[in-house]
Amino acid sequence: MKKFISILTALTFAAALTVGSSAALLGDVNKDGKVNSMDALSILRYSVGLSVGDFKSYLADINGDGAVNSVDALTALRISVGIEESKNVDTLLYDQEEMLDFYNKAIDRTYEKTKKLRCTLEDECDIYIDNEGEHFNEGPEEYEIDFVDGKDEEGYTPYAYAPASSLNLMMVSDIKFQKNGDGYIAEVYIKPETVDNFIMDKLYYQYAGGMPIIYQNGDEFEYVFCLTSYSGTYVKAEIDKDGYVTSFYVDVPYSTNSYIEYYVDGECCHNEIKEEGRRQHHIYIETV
Numbered sequence: 001m002k003k004f005i006s007i008l009t010a011l012t013f014a015a016a017l018t019v020g021s022s023a024a025l026l027g028d029v030n031k032d033g034k035v036n037s038m039d040a041l042s043i044l045r046y047s048v049g050l051s052v053g054d055f056k057s058y059l060a061d062i063n064g065d066g067a068v069n070s071v072d073a074l075t076a077l078r079i080s081v082g083i084e085e086s087k088n089v090d091t092l093l094y095d096q097e098e099m100l101d102f103y104n105k106a107i108d109r110t111y112e113k114t115k116k117l118r119c120t121l122e123d124e125c126d127i128y129i130d131n132e133g134e135h136f137n138e139g140p141e142e143y144e145i146d147f148v149d150g151k152d153e154e155g156y157t158p159y160a161y162a163p164a165s166s167l168n169l170m171m172v173s174d175i176k177f178q179k180n181g182d183g184y185i186a187e188v189y190i191k192p193e194t195v196d197n198f199i200m201d202k203l204y205y206q207y208a209g210g211m212p213i214i215y216q217n218g219d220e221f222e223y224v225f226c227l228t229s230y231s232g233t234y235v236k237a238e239i240d241k242d243g244y245v246t247s248f249y250v251d252v253p254y255s256t257n258s259y260i261e262y263y264v265d266g267e268c269c270h271n272e273i274k275e276e277g278r279r280q281h282h283i284y285i286e287t288v
Contacts, residue, residue, distance in 0.1 A: 023088040026062045027076040030054045036080045044073035058094035062086075092177050092184065099175050100167060103186050103237065104209075107165035110245040111158040116286040117145045119161065125277020136277075162248055162283050163235055167209035173232070182241035190233040197226040197256075206230055211250045211281050221262035224270070228256040250281040 027035040060068040078084040122139035174189040197215045206212035210233040236249040255276040
């Protein structure tokens with residue numbers, strides 16, 4: 001039994017990305033750069049269940065007791081008149097829009113200066129050809145790619161071998177940041193989707209920020225159709241204090257339904273192929 005699968009093919013920051021660039025004041029729930037009576041009123045309205053526009057709830061629990069109530073509203077008012085001082089909070093640990101923007105820009109910044117990728121790929125799957133199945137456990141396959149002026153010897157950029165930077169909030173089910181020394185660990189959970197493998201649409205979530213599986217026609221067969229369902233790709237990225245991605249771990253559970261056509265002694269033959277498995281990528285990045 002032959003496995004008809006190919007492996008991988010396919011805004012610079014003005015200053016370094018630091019915690020300071022993502023800080024906000026506790027109590028500044030509308031994020032206008034100051035804590036004033038408008039913030040105090042918004043906190044009070046929120047605490048009693050009233051609707052509040054442009055409200056960042058993670059900035060409202062000023063005393064950190066796990067609840068937003070009138071005590072926080074009073075504290076915001078005291079801060080606004082100078083009786084108390086507010087504290088900075090790292091919004092990257094709370095604001096998903098900021099997280100994803102930071103994450104995408106960190107990828108772009110990193111790939112501009114990438115000199116080497118060290119990659120490990122593991123692939124475990126079950127493949128059924130016309131309902132006759134076999135289990136495969138491949139890897140770990142290790143390889144390195146060197147880049148000069150942003151391209152490898154075949155002209156590909158790091159985007160061909162590692163997650164891209166085009167995800168938006170509609171494409172992810174969750175994103176989390178946590179501190180890791182002076183940097184961060186980012187965890188991105190990409191929503192499930194089913195894709196046509198012969199339409200490389202950048203709107204597909206996998207092409208926007210995952211690790212898509214590439215299928216290609218062979219010398220002796222071609223695909224009539226080939227659809228892959230991704231049940232939820234998980235990406236973990238380590239980002240250093242200067243905003244560079246140093247490593248990725250990407251877990252890709254998937255299933256593929258395809259139909260191939262080929263000729264034997266002039267006669268057209270067909271096979272239905274089903275595949276279900278998981279690919280795991282470990283990618284380590286060396287920059288200038």
